[in-house]
Amino acid sequence: MKKDQVQHLPVMLDRCVALLTPALENRDEAVVVDATIGLGGHAEALLERFPNIRLIGIDRDQSALERSKERLSQFSSRVNFFHAVYDQIPTLLSEMGIQGVAGILFDLGVSSLQLDDLERGFSYSKAAPLDMRMDKSKSVTASSVINEYSQEELTRIIKVYGEERFANRIAKNIVKARGTRKLENTAQIAEIVKDSIPAPARRMGGNPAKRTFQAIRIEVNQELEILKRAIPQAINCIELHGRMVVMSFQSLEDRIVKQAFAEVTKSQSPVGLPIELKEHKAKFKLVFNGSETPDEFELSRNPRSQSVRLRAIERIAI
Numbered sequence: 575m576k577k578d579q580v581q582h583l584p585v586m587l588d589r590c591v592a593l594l595t596p597a598l599e600n601r602d603e604a605v606v607v608d609a610t611i612g613l614g615g616h617a618e619a620l621l622e623r624f625p626n627i628r629l630i631g632i633d634r635d636q637s638a639l640e641r642s643k644e645r646l647s648q649f650s651s652r653v654n655f656f657h658a659v660y661d662q663i664p665t666l667l668s669e670m671g672i673q674g675v676a677g678i679l680f681d682l683g684v685s686s687l688q689l690d691d692l693e694r695g696f697s698y699s700k701a702a703p704l705d706m707r708m709d710k711s712k713s714v715t716a717s718s719v720i721n722e723y724s725q726e727e728l729t730r731i732i733k734v735y736g737e738e739r740f741a742n743r744i745a746k747n748i749v750k751a752r753g754t755r756k757l758e759n760t761a762q763i764a765e766i767v768k769d770s771i772p773a774p775a776r777r778m779g780g781n782p783a784k785r786t787f788q789a790i791r792i793e794v795n796q797e798l799e800i801l802k803r804a805i806p807q808a809i810n811c812i813e814l815h816g817r818m819v820v821m822s823f824q825s826l827e828d829r830i831v832k833q834a835f836a837e838v839t840k841s842q843s844p845v846g847l848p849i850e851l852k853e854h855k856a857k858f859k860l861v862f863n864g865s866e867t868p869d870e871f872e873l874s875r876n877p878r879s880q881s882v883r884l885r886a887i888e889r890i891a892i
């Protein structure tokens with residue numbers, strides 16, 4: 575195993591493979607979409623375990639795709655890579671002439687590759703340029719959000735996407751600071767956030783910049799808007815007995831997934847109808863109730879797994 579593979583352990587790997595297994599085993603062929611292929615850890619395990627699958631690997635980050643292509647080179651005849659946003663899954667599948675897929679995996683959020691590359695500005699621990707784009711070809715960066723958004727917009731983003739109590743003060747202080755000079759790096763933002771949060775609140779819940787950075791990242795990459803349309807679209811692409819597994823890393827993402835799953839696993843029967851007609855029956859079931867979290871063993875060796883919530887559904891009717 576190469577050094578980077580040791581450092582970047584795929585989150586809840588065995589569980590993801592186990593959850594997809596009933597949809598993939600004992601059949602001649604099956605298509606799996608890895609909507610967030612990243613460094614290819616989950617994809618590699620699936621390709622190794624199921625010689626019958628074709629995997630469609632998607633990532634909006636060109637450098638992640640290059641890394642996963644290299645890692646999965648031995649499986650190249652069974653993998654198609656796409657530099658795309660995961661709300662393009664239906665389009666990509668129809669362009670390939672694929673009607674339905676047996677498995678879809680979403681491992682949301684940022685990869686270790688993105689976090690570890692200081693130049694990309696995802697980390698608040700060291701000074702780095704205000705970037706945070708997952709797709710470096712896009713024009714909106716953390717710098718444009720920080721330096722160009724109005725105080726009201728900044729407040730809303732930090733409050734809603736960061737679930738930050740002191741969003742008002744942080745936004746006000748960002749606007750004040752940028753009045754004298756353009757804000758250039760992540761350390762300046764971390765400092766402004768720290769100074770905006772009263773000392774007693776600062777002592778709780780880890781680095782105070784975490785929530786504001788999360789908020790800016792979500793805005794730069796339009797993460798929640800994309801996820802809201804992508805999950806229902808992807809669900810529609812699942813064939814009978816196919817499964818979808820989603821891992822979220824913060825509550826806003828998890829809420830979107832939970833709501834989308836709730837919608838398709840409930841009966842569509844109009845209120846008051848005495849019996850449930852076949853066409854109103856739910857087309858999906860939850861593979862288990864609620865969400866799962868990693869066990870102690872994984873938590874102790876894989877820091878990225880700390881905040882994960884895993885959910886899964888299966889199609890039970892067409």
Ligand SMILES: C[S@@+](CC[C@H](N)C(=O)[O-])C[C@H]1O[C@@H](n2cnc3c(N)ncnc32)[C@H](O)[C@@H]1O
Nearest residue numbers: 610612613614615616633634635659660681685
């Ligand atoms: C947590 S990593 C995936 C890690 C991967 N499962 C592995 O084993 O290496 C998430 C990846 O999803 C990508 N990503 C995030 N949002 C995306 C979107 N809307 N469309 C496509 N890719 C996205 C990121 O660029 C990142 O590479």
